[in-house]
Amino acid sequence: xxxxxxxxxxxxxxxxxxxxxxxxxxxxxxxxxxxxxxxxxxxxxxxxxxxxxxxxxxxxxxxxxxxxxxxxxxxxxxxxxxxxxxxxxxxxxxxxxxxxxxxxxxxxxxxxxxxxxxxxxxxxxxxxxxxxxxxxxxxxxxxxxxxxxxxxxxxxxxxxxxxxxxxxxxxxxxxxxxxxxxxxxxxxxxxxxxxxxxxxxxxxxxxxxxxxxxxxxxxxxxxxxxxxxxxxxxxxxxxxxxxxxxxxxxxxxxxxxxxxxxxxxxxxxxxxxxxxxxxxxxxxxxxxxxxxxxxxxxxxxxxxxxxxxxxxxxxxxxxxxxx
Numbered sequence: 001x002x003x004x005x006x007x008x009x010x011x012x013x014x015x016x017x018x019x020x021x022x023x024x025x026x027x028x029x030x031x032x033x034x035x036x037x038x039x040x041x042x043x044x045x046x047x048x049x050x051x052x053x054x055x056x057x058x059x060x061x062x063x064x065x066x067x068x069x070x071x072x073x074x075x076x077x078x079x080x081x082x083x084x085x086x087x088x089x090x091x092x093x094x095x096x097x098x099x100x101x102x103x104x105x106x107x108x109x110x111x112x113x114x115x116x117x118x119x120x121x122x123x124x125x126x127x128x129x130x131x132x133x134x135x136x137x138x139x140x141x142x143x144x145x146x147x148x149x150x151x152x153x154x155x156x157x158x159x160x161x162x163x164x165x166x167x168x169x170x171x172x173x174x175x176x177x178x179x180x181x182x183x184x185x186x187x188x189x190x191x192x193x194x195x196x197x198x199x200x201x202x203x204x205x206x207x208x209x210x211x212x213x214x215x216x217x218x219x220x221x222x223x224x225x226x227x228x229x230x231x232x233x234x235x236x237x238x239x240x241x242x243x244x245x246x247x248x249x250x251x252x253x254x255x256x257x258x259x260x261x262x263x264x265x266x267x268x269x270x271x272x273x274x275x276x277x278x279x280x281x282x283x284x285x286x287x288x289x290x291x292x293x294x295x296x297x298x299x300x301x302x303x304x305x306x307x308x309x310x311x312x313x314x315x316x317x318x319x320x321x322x323x
Contacts, residue, residue, distance in 0.1 A: 002209075003276060003277075003280070005043060005046065005280070006039065006042040006043060006046060006277070007042065007045075007046050007240045007241070007267065007271055008042065008184060008270065008271060008274070008276065009276060010272070011030040011108075011274075012270065012271070012274045012276065012319055013035075013039075013042075014035075014055055015235060016270065017034055017035045017038050018036065019081065020034070020038065020072070020075045020076070020224055022032055022083070023061065023078065023080040023081060024074075024075040024078040024080065024081065025075070025078075026071060026072060026074075026075035027305065028075065029299075030065070031217060032060070032068060036060075036068075036139050037072050037297075038069060038072055040060060040065050040068045040069065040072075040136070040320055041069045041072035041073065042245060042267070043262055044065070044069050045241045045242075045243050045260070045263070045267065045268060046240065046242060046243075047135065047242055047243070048242045048243035048244075048248035050062050050065060050066070050247075051166060054318060060255040062121075063274050065205075068269070070256070070278070072263075073249075073256070073259050073260055074258075074259065076262070076263035076266050076267070077259050077262050077263060078115045078172050081266060082262070082266065085266045085269045086153055086154070086155065086156060086262075086265060086266060086269060086293070087154065088113075088146065088154045088155045088175060088178065089112055089113075092187070094167055095112050095187075095189055098111075098112045098113065098148050099111060099112055099189065100147045100228060101148065102148075102149050102254055105149050105226070106149070106222055106225055106226035107323065108222050108223065108226050108323070109193075109317075109319070109322050110188050110189050110190055110193065110218075110319065111189075111191070111192055111194070111204075111226060112148075112189045112190070113146040113147060113148055113155075113179060113191045113192070114146065114147055114148075114191065114192045114193075114195065114226065114229045114230040114233075115144065115145070115146045115153050115170070115175075115191045115192070115193045115197070115203070116144075116193065116226045116230040116234070117142050117143060117144045117145070117166040117167045117168070117169060117235045117273065117288065118133055118142075118143055118145070118226075118233070118288050119136070119140040119143075119162055119246070119288070120140055120141045120143055120158075120250065120257065120261050120312040121139065121140050121245075121246050121247075121248070121249045121250065122139055122140060122141060122249060122250040122251075122252065122254060122257045123139065123173050123249055123250065123251045123252070124150070125253065125254050128161075131161035131162075131163050131164070132161035132162050132163060132165055132181065132254060133161075133162065134161075134162030134163060135163075138162075138246075139160070139162060139246065140162030141158055141160065141161060141257055141258060141261060142161065142162045142164050142166065142298060143156065143158045143261055144156070144158075144160075144166065144169045144173060145230065145233065145234070145265070146175060146191060146230075147228055147229055147233040148229070149228050151229060151232055151233040151236055151272060152269055152273070153233065153237075153265045153268055153269055156261070156262060157169060157173050157174075157175075157241060158258040158262055158313070159258060159260040160172075161254065165196075166196050166197070167196060167197055167198065170193070170197060174200075174205075176260075179201055179202035179203065180200075182202065183201050183202045187200070188315075190202050190203055190204045190315070191203050191204070192204050192205075192223060192227040193205055193227070194206065194227065195208055198309075198312070199309070199313060199316060200285065200308060200311075200312040200315075201268065201308075201311045201312050201314075202313040203312075204223065204315075204316060204319065205223075206219075206220040206223045206224060206227075207219065207220050207316075208220075214321065215320045216320065218323060219319070219320055221272065222323065232287070234288065236278055237264060237268045239278065239279050240264075240267070240268060240271060240279055241264035241267060241268065243260065243264070244260075244261065258286045288302060
């Protein structure tokens with residue numbers, strides 16, 4: 001029942017409370033101890049409902065519960081917590097481990113992550129509303145994530161509104177710059193993205209309309225299977241932390257909704273690394289970012305230098321020869 005309600009077992013819950021107490025400014029009071037604040041927050045994140053919280057957290061008033069949630073969300077966004085639980089592979093050894101896992105499972109060499117975006121629904125913002133109104137007809141954040149083959153989240157960017165293209169978020173992100181630097185240092189590693197992303201030496205995309213039975217077709221089949229990790233990651237994240245589901249709608253300012261999303265990503269990784277079973281049943285699909293067929297090839301992310309385009313195709317050709 002504890003895991004069903006909070007998504008963490010008691011041991012992991014206590015460890016989280018200890019970490020927040022000693023690494024952040026989160027404090028409890030005589031009336032509301034720290035573990036009650038954390039309990040209240042996890043209950044909200046797991047259900048997306050205030051009503052269910054009030055019944056489980058020592059009969060807290062909704063206003064009090066809301067204040068507790070804000071405090072714990074801020075603590076989960078503390079740099080000491082973020083840097084521990086959401087880590088892009090920064091050493092060759094870390095990258096080698098992820099590469100080996102992708103190659104073992106999917107037969108694709110050089111892969112250190114899968115990238116995509118997902119929409120997190122939020123209430124209509126009062127300020128710059130047009131930045132958050134997405135192509136699917138509702139207000140949201142468009143959140144970019146990178147995951148490994150175990151569905152661990154390696155990187156999150158939750159700063160952009162739902163009107164922003166996936167490809168623009170990628171071109172503006174630190175992880176794109178980091179992947180570019182790895183390539184400049186002659187490290188042959190890449191992320192996998194769908195055809196909405198620009199083919200680059202550090203970002204491999206599928207080959208559309210490949211001839212059946214060809215090397216290009218074989219590569220694309222492997223690519224689709226491996227890249228499905230990020231779709232499964234989104235599905236698991238939203239199944240565990242149901243406040244992120246499309247029908248729940250976060251009734252918060254976009255900046256707070258971004259923090260809630262980041263907090264859920266931290267908790268997702270904590271639960272995975274603790275070996276906790278996923279909630280059942282998992283949803284069939286998540287509300288992903290831009291539909292691939294709707295991507296705009298003239299967007300800024302596609303207008304790289306001609307040499308980058310050529311290098312990207314050359315690297316893909318090398319990869320085809322290695323499969």
